[in-house]
Amino acid sequence: MGLREQTVKALLWTFSERIGMQMVRFVVSVVLARLLSPADFGLLGMLTIFMILGQQLVAAGFGRALVQKKDADDEDATAVFYFGVFIALALIALLFFSAPLIATFYEEPKLLWLTRVMSLNFLFGSLMIVHNTLLIKRIQFRKKVLSNFLSFPISAAVGIGMALKDFGPWSLVGMQLSASFSRMVFIWILFPWRPKLSFSFRSLKEMFPYGSRILAASLVSIFFDNIYLVLIGKMYNKTELGYYTRAHRMHELFAVVLTQTVGQVMFPAFSAVQDEQERFLRGARKATSFCLFVIAPILMGLLMTSDSFVGVVFGRKWLPSVPFLRVLCVAGLFYPLNYINNNILQAKGRSDLFFRQEVIKRILQVVNIFVTFRYGVIALLIGHTVCCVIGWLLSVYYMRSVFIYNFTMQLRDAAPYLALSAAMMAGVGLVRLIAEGQVQIGVFAIQVAVGAAIYAAGSVLFKPAAHRECCDLAASAVRKWRAGSQRRG
Template identity: 40%
Template sequence: MKDNIQNNTIQGVFWSFFERFGQQGIQILIAVILARLLLPEQFGLIAMLAIFMAVAQSCVHSGFGSALIQKKDTTPVDECSVFYFNILVGFLVAGLLFLSAPWIAAFYRIPLLTPLARILSLNLIINAFGVVHTALLTKRIDFKAQMKVSVIAAVLSGSIGVAMAYRGYGVWSLVAQSIASNLFRTTLLWFFLPWRPSWIFSLGSLRSMFSFGSKLLFSGLLDTIYNNLYLVVIGKMFSATELGYYTRAEQTQQFPTANLSSTVGRVAFPVFSSMQEDKARLKRGTRKALSSLAMVNFPLMIGLAVVAKPLVLVLLTDKWLPCVPYLQLLCVVGILYPLHVINLDVLMAQGRSDLFFRVEIYKKATITAAICLTARWGIIALIYGQIATSVIDYYINSYYTGKLISYPASEQLKDFLPILSLASLMGFVVFLAGYLPLQNNLVLLFSQVSIGIIFYISLCSLAKIASFVEIRSIALDRYHSLRHRCDNC
């Protein structure tokens, strides 16, 4: 029983990760096409609104979606109460953003932001109708349905965005893509999940989840504000074009890390919650998840940093070259990010949203200090500040993991340091491969990536890294299962 739950954590994380390759591949393709058709300044305009949209979206989610996942025995009254509450908040927050749009435009001194913000506020209402559906699918660990929803929504909305960009609609093509993506996603959630709200509502039900959900709401608001604070600082102190370069670098770096972290959060939280009463078993599951994440994320980030220049030239063209140093430094920031997620999921699974909120306060204090110390020196200095805070925040995140399940940062470091060493050695080999006498950037990129993958897999196999052996076993089992199905067709 114990091993089954631990294995479910690993299988759930990585099966969900591989399932989402289709969705992420589509999003990458669309992002590349749009980056070729549009100007950095147009991406910068949307980035200026990111913090306002993200904060508003956090209010819409209100923490009750996570409360539904964490609560063991939810009732139809709980689900319907959260559903109607989210819709009410969605309309209220969207209205507030609509009215605040002129002040946002005045802050940046860009009048065009007023209509952009008002149209984008529709996303808040649309998303409110899908919060409970997403929570219920996550609680059931049904990621295949969510994958189908995301892929279909990405294809349809991406096609709309690319068509409009090709016809010269500029920044409005990004707005249309965003609205269409959320509209298709919410509609498909209702299609794939048969749950429908009844005409019932209970304040008592909301109150029973408020203690957990409210702390997550405030923590989420803090996290959202500070995750987007760099966009506000750069947008205010520098140009929209510079912000466009930064956001393109950040989004490129976040494709692998956000995908991996999202998968981990969706799987680890419900699985960890199911074993919250057995801390020894939770520690074993956490250790397996953390080691496996490190084995995937470390080489991804180090490799991406090394091949950043040929990657940008091949995918985005030379007009985006100024984002290369930003991308390389942000990859250093992204190395530890999925490990933050694992440690925070332990707190949530234990129902300690109070500690979760306290951790967020500490972390935000370090970010504020870093911004104040580095902003005057430029964007590169700001990113160096992010690197420093990433390391500090990891120790803050892991502090309570050590207290709750006796898995402190020092023990975690012992688990992932060998993997970091192998990934660093792989990065050095890929760096040397960059000096191959190849004139074509596509050929050079392909060569570096191929050498890196083969070398890293060989190193992990020779070193007999436990997480690698387990993931390889899971992948082979999945391959043989699929092959058996095909043979029987």
């Protein structure tokens, strides 16, 4: 099977997982949002930065290094596995003894045992790092998808069951731990790789230059991407943090998750053709087009319907999160472009440039925090959006030093989808003006229908690149299905 066919098949499997999983997760999050208070979500939001930083330390950048290394073998995979488990155990011990400091910092005694129990996620995560990495490297996503599908009903049942029994924030802890544990069990059953009873320092040493720079850049990125959770939790209150967490989760669902779905498949595909400039360029342009084709209409539609969306889906108690969500929708438009450019740098082996630009972007973010934090959360997020725009321009600048995909080309690839989404947003806004004062759920349903119709009609009329690619793939799938039916007949 050729690289194109492998990549398309992986994209289909990954999208089936992500879209299916995110739909189910979304339903579960709606149920939990109606059962729990914003303050319960705020408490878990206070721990998010520690959990994500810990997960990244467990991976230690060597997962990416294992994918990027062309001649990686079983000895390399085993070294990454044992190193990850060691780091996970060290982090669990560290958080157990530092939990009182975290609780004191936020002035929230409940965080003491919430922190200690949540740290078990590191161990479960470390036991499946290599399994996930090898499946990604081989562009074989079916078993990874199945492990996630099988584990989610278990975690959803645990979370909702605990919420119905009034466990409060422990419902969210139970759901996350059961998800990690069950996913780890299923992936070990479905994928037969097992570590050797040996450990190679040589393997880690070979991957260290690339992996350490990726780790450093990722830690810097994660810290600053989640620093607002710390600031809002400390300077305001857990309820305000709960509102921000709800808006941030929606931003993650529609911008981050969808983009990373494409990136998860495109990175090994990019790495496989890193020395073939023409194929690499085609892949980069297709990734940009496809991401914006899917994400731009969702974010711009959500920007226009956010008050109806939040009120209808999560309940009126969550309406204070709407202003946060609107600003994050604008910031989210630049996330796919940043992510694709960073994937290009990493696939080219230029983790040094990736780290350098991350440092510059985070310096800008520190400036934003010092300038805007006193004016409230909205000012902080507007400043964050400005940093996202500058960060994208910076990523284009560094990418140009190793690749021919420049600012004009990327903007030209993104423009059709932004234009179609703007037309869709205008139509949705017109519905809102005409139907002002009507029943909220009815107005929201009409807005969604009108927006989808405008975007679909525009795509058919103007036929942008991603639309043509999707039509070609669909036609090819139909031809293969018919050929298979004829052979069976």
